[in-house]
Amino acid sequence: MNVFLVVLLVLAGVALLLMEMFLLPGFGIAGVGGFGFLIASVVWAWIKLGHLAGIITLLACLLLSGLAIWGFLRSKALDKMALDSKIDSHVELANNKLKEPKESKKVESRKSKEKGQKTNHKS
Numbered sequence: 001m002n003v004f005l006v007v008l009l010v011l012a013g014v015a016l017l018l019m020e021m022f023l024l025p026g027f028g029i030a031g032v033g034g035f036g037f038l039i040a041s042v043v044w045a046w047i048k049l050g051h052l053a054g055i056i057t058l059l060a061c062l063l064l065s066g067l068a069i070w071g072f073l074r075s076k077a078l079d080k081m082a083l084d085s086k087i088d089s090h091v092e093l094a095n096n097k098l099k100e101p102k103e104s105k106k107v108e109s110r111k112s113k114e115k116g117q118k119t120n121h122k123s
Contacts, residue, residue, distance in 0.1 A: 002048045005043050013037030
């Protein structure tokens with residue numbers, strides 16, 4: 001029963017992490033739950049099944065997570081979810097020339113004007 005629970009927690013954790021990365025944007029409940037299930041599976045295996053089972057479960061979690069992400073990235077499912085449109089429009093310029101930007105006039109700020117007025121009153 002303990003081995004079944006560990007396997008179930010690992011599979012649920014990997015599934016939730018995949019959902020978080022590819023279906024549900026952001027770092028939300030699915031991501032936290034996925035990491036929680038993976039950590040719980042390693043801890044449960046370590047406590048109930050021994051040190052060797054804990055190490056094997058940890059390595060299995062890392063390997064399965066990596067393989068699941070790699071496999072999903074290489075599958076055609078990601079291509080169906082991604083936006084794949086090309087923009088063929090272009091900008092037409094007036095007289096085929098770019099207009100040079102005009103030099104901006106230096107505008108005094110209100111504080112500098114007030115400061116200048118204060119200094120004028122003092123003299």
